[in-house]
Amino acid sequence: MSVNIVPTSPTGPSGKPVKTVDMHIGDAAPGCKKRDPILVVDGVRRSFGGLTAVDVDHVEVPRGAITALIGPNGAGKTTLFNLLTGFDKPDSGAWTFDGRPIAGVPAFKVARMGQIRTFQLTKALGLLTVMDNMLLGAKGQSGENFFRALLPFLWRKQETANEAKALDLLTRFKLDAKKDDYAASLSGGQRKLLEMARALMSDPTLVMLDEPMAGVNPALTQSLLDHILNLKAQGMTVLFVEHDMHMVRHIADWVIVMAEGKVVAEGDPHEVMKNPAVIDAYLGQHHDEDIGEDQPEHIEALKELLDDER
């Protein structure tokens, strides 16, 4: 029984994004149960030598919502991403996607199941055209078999359909004018857009974005935010890693906070920012002492954390 409100438009009448609410069961504590989880992680540990990068006991990602994974640098967010998508192997632990256990499943099979990720450092395929980048994202292409590739009439129809779909997506992401250019000629922000559009070619159910806003200029940020909200409007689940608190507050329905490899807090974006564990994680144990004028970035971060949405 799902009580998720799936909005038909990314933003409500007030212009603010419609938030999905009431997703959890019980208190919003670390590892709390969700009414309809799409991703359930149990006891995942990964250490590099003596450093335990990830040590997550239990965490659930709610379906049909936008979940933010935040935490200071080195908290293990990207490592957790790599583990969940099969790009890295944990020391121990299990997790299920859509009810299917996918621990130990190779990355390409995880992607085929509908859990598609992007990378923190954009991986646009530079010397392929934008259109080829898009077409590469499509699933189940018969022309990707070597022997069938030799006989174009076997895949021409599918290719044409994929091209139409790609063009439609590129138009939405305002990249259609660039479709015949090499991806290497795109700006950093456009590459982020291309990577996201390419991920959508496979009609994923869970989109995992690793720092979608990193290195994107403020003008493009708004458009990227709208695209992420659109994913939710189309019924996809989004899990993203981000450092920008304004953005997290603006679009996330649920926030999972990691620090030193563990999940230290979970909850609604407005509530979770006030959680002492989160403030500790970001600012250290001594945030309430005078941190002095020589650390303006701490004051800035503190302001950002405690700042209510304007």
Added chain:
Amino acid sequence: MIDWGAIFSNAAVELISPTTAAYALAALGLAVHFGYTGLLNFGQAGFMALGAYGYAISILTFGFPVWGAFLVGVGASVIFALILGIPTLRLRADYLAIVTIAAAEIVRLLFTTNTFAAVTGSANGLSGYKNEFAALNPLAEGSYGFGPFENNAYDTWLRIVAWSIVILAALLVWQVMRSPWGRVIKGIREDEDAVRALGKNVYAYKMQSLILGGVFGTVAGMIFALPRAVVPSNYQTTLTFFIYAILLLGGAATVLGPIIGSMIFWVLLSFFSGFIARAVEAGWLPFMTAIQGGQLRFILVGVAIMLIVIFRPQGIFGNKKELAFVR
């Protein structure tokens, strides 16, 4: 006085010689590996040796027909590709380079060692396997062609078969590289993690590419062996580097590049060797002996290739646009 006519006609002979075809085909295999997939295969000489020896041993020792010997060579290279690929294709690209260069040397040394002399002929190699191929010749005795391209029936037959195989291989590469399969392959060259994240089995694609380019190298080894004897010293690492030179000359990720590159390479090589030999004879280069002159041609070819790579790094057929984004 220098006989320019002889120099040019000897150079022109190389334009369509079977050796040129063999190098073109081997370079096409490297284009699949390096140009399209980004696999650093430095063991193409090993694939060629397997083709040459696979063919020669099958005929001489086991008395196989031509098609059987052909299949033995191709089968050997598929197995070789699997042995190379299974442990290394999951690792970073440079590991494949190290393993292939070593494996090709292992293959050559196995053919050189005296232990198997009864089968491999050791350092003297093998000869006398041409009759079976000549027996398939449908051409009547006589001479065919014109000018520098005039040959007897066997040589003409060999040229027809060699270049037909090159053309078929080129058409095959052209077709698969414009298909979705080729798109995945080129994506792997750019960033294999990105392709993996899109649900493609990168490992399987790299293996298919390694086998395809390796089989091209093997067939090239057979063509290379037919006009001469099979001698292990022909399959040293320098052979691989000549093929890389041809590939870069023509353009790494192109179909025509390796073929035209091979023609240019061999015509230049023949021209320089003819010119220097006659220049030494005519006393133009008094400081040089004929033997030194024989070495000089490789120096001149090296300089020519350097100039092309410096002033046209994408090769002759490479896309100029790609240059703007050289990483």
